[in-house]
Amino acid sequence: VELEQDLRSALKNNEFKLVYQPQVELETMQITGVEALLRWHHPQKGLIPPDKFIPVAESSGLIVAIGAWVINQACGQLRYWHDLGFEQLSMAINLSARQFFQKDLFATIAQAIAAHGIEAGKVEFEITESMMMRNIEEIVDRLHHIKTLGVQLSIDDFGTGYSSLSYLKRFPLNKIKIDRSFVRGLPDDSDDGAIVEAIIAIAHSLGFTVIAEGVETAEQLSLLATKRCGEFQGYYFSKPCSVQALSALLLEHL
Numbered sequence: 001v002e003l004e005q006d007l008r009s010a011l012k013n014n015e016f017k018l019v020y021q022p023q024v025e026l027e028t029m030q031i032t033g034v035e036a037l038l039r040w041h042h043p044q045k046g047l048i049p050p051d052k053f054i055p056v057a058e059s060s061g062l063i064v065a066i067g068a069w070v071i072n073q074a075c076g077q078l079r080y081w082h083d084l085g086f087e088q089l090s091m092a093i094n095l096s097a098r099q100f101f102q103k104d105l106f107a108t109i110a111q112a113i114a115a116h117g118i119e120a121g122k123v124e125f126e127i128t129e130s131m132m133m134r135n136i137e138e139i140v141d142r143l144h145h146i147k148t149l150g151v152q153l154s155i156d157d158f159g160t161g162y163s164s165l166s167y168l169k170r171f172p173l174n175k176i177k178i179d180r181s182f183v184r185g186l187p188d189d190s191d192d193g194a195i196v197e198a199i200i201a202i203a204h205s206l207g208f209t210v211i212a213e214g215v216e217t218a219e220q221l222s223l224l225a226t227k228r229c230g231e232f233q234g235y236y237f238s239k240p241c242s243v244q245a246l247s248a249l250l251l252e253h254l
């Protein structure tokens with residue numbers, strides 16, 4: 001309750017910030033995208049992790065306003081990087097369940113893209129399997145509606161939720177993000193290896209790109225590359241970082 005009270009004033013007091021984690025593609029081993037990750041700097045309690053406050057923001061409904069701020073902020077930041085010359089960079093934005101089922105989401109996305117004059121195809125929205133335990137027709141309709149804006153859609157934390165493989169072919173997705181719990185055991189754990197290989201095979205056969213999360217070591221990267229995982233994200237490349245640090249990384253790789 002106390003957290004909820006503080007969360008209410010956090011937006012207008014400018015206590016939120018986005019950090020950005022690079023995504024690297026196999027083909028060139030260059031940064032081709034970033035994921036925007038929300039941070040809350042509480043004036044007394046310091047940094048509060050999203051795992052703590054996002055559930056509160058969800059249950060109180062505050063996630064709708066916070067989520068709109070995230071979308072707008074991330075699109076503005078993408079414009080900045082495009083103007084710096086990184087025109088191919090994409091921006092992944094996490095959506096929460098409440099946000100996804102909220103009726104203003106379409107307009108919020110449309111406005112942010114228009115306001116910042118960015119190419120819609122460079123913006124990607126991440127949804128999770130746990131959001132999909134609803135009426136499938138409604139979800140399919142919503143996904144198609146959002147897709148008409150020209151944005152990309154990905155499924156986050158893949159393999160951890162109540163996944164039904166049947167929804168994969170019905171949802172207009174572009175990308176599957178392999179959850180980091182399956183990457184952690186690589187290269188030694190042969191079960192994780194088998195799961196990762198199977199996810200990549202399914203993704204490719206359905207025409208989706210695939211990104212591995214939580215890549216922390218050269219050995220993990222090498223195994224994933226052997227299995228033709230198309231993109232990577234994780235501490236091996238970089239932790240989520242500030243605008244300044246990410247700009248430096250982009251310039252370094254130019």
Ligand code: G
Nearest residue numbers: 036037038049050051054070094095096240
């Ligand atoms: O960045 P970090 O590992 O601390 O994120 C923890 C969790 O919070 C992840 O599951 C991530 O998807 C989620 N998260 C981070 N930023 C956002 C955001 O802007 N919106 C939503 N809905 N979830 C986010």
Ligand code: G
Nearest residue numbers: 037094157213214215216233234235236240
């Ligand atoms: O659920 P989602 O994929 O949105 O979560 C992203 C979160 O994963 C971020 O909070 C980020 O801090 C965390 N993360 C990113 N890379 C790594 C990694 O290599 N190892 C671990 N343990 N966590 C990571």
Ligand code: MN
Nearest residue numbers: 035094126156
């Ligand atoms: Mn994510």
Ligand code: NA
Nearest residue numbers: 156157179213
């Ligand atoms: Na994830």
